[in-house]
């Protein structure tokens with residue numbers, strides 16, 4: 100299972116997947132009752148499907164992924180607005196919060212920020228120790244605290260998320276997660292991912308993460 104580190108202490112990992120480019124070809128070919136003989140023809144078929152408008156979108160829904168993610172709570176909140184997919188998240192009703200949180204780079208007052216995060220977790224620990232329910236004590240924690248979740252999603256919905264969260268209008272931190280997932284997506288579904296980058300994102304395969312916030 101490959102994991103890509105994102106921001107400080109965050110990551111994404113591809114836990115399981117099925118289908119890949121072959122499932123797109125199968126989805127398309129059953130419509131025409133045609134068979135795959137030539138790998139080059141399959142590549143051309145996927146590229147045509149990605150390019151044509153309106154898109155024959157359902158053929159991309161036969162490939163499915165389960166991602167594991169560790170990210171700040173504010174990124175997870177944005178992520179979970181994407182309804183076509185399934186999420187399960189570490190619960191702060193049942194689990195004790197860890198002392199793990201996002202630390203931005205290059206901002207003023209970072210020491211003060213870190214002191215505040217530490218103080219909020221100190222208070223949380225004291226409240227839990229004093230008998231507060233974890234579900235109530237968590238009220239004092241910040242949105243920069245790290246959370247973990249799993250996300251099962253098909254390739255079509257994944258590309259919808261990617262196109263929205265790679266857009267320069269999306270929050271920089273969320274874009275870093277989208278870049279990491281795009282890199283893993285390209286490894287397991289290369290023909291579709293490259294066509295997606297080219298025809299939907301309008302970028303060549305060379306571009307990647309690393310732009311400034």
Ligand SMILES: Cc1cc2nc3c(=O)[nH]c(=O)nc-3n(C[C@H](O)[C@H](O)[C@H](O)COP(=O)(O)OP(=O)(O)OC[C@H]3O[C@@H](n4cnc5c(N)ncnc54)[C@H](O)[C@@H]3O)c2cc1C
Nearest residue numbers: 177180181182183184256259260263264266267268269270
């Ligand atoms: C830059 C940016 C800023 C944003 N700012 C805000 C904000 O300030 N406040 C806020 O509340 N949200 C905000 N959002 C979230 C945004 O409104 C969407 O909820 C989120 O991007 C999920 O997109 P989606 O609906 O396409 O994805 P999904 O929920 O995964 O849905 C996928 C597709 O399924 C279809 N679909 C799903 N559900 C329905 C439905 N009920 N009816 C019809 N079609 C449906 C649509 O075609 C949709 O595109 C922002 C998103 C971005 C990218």
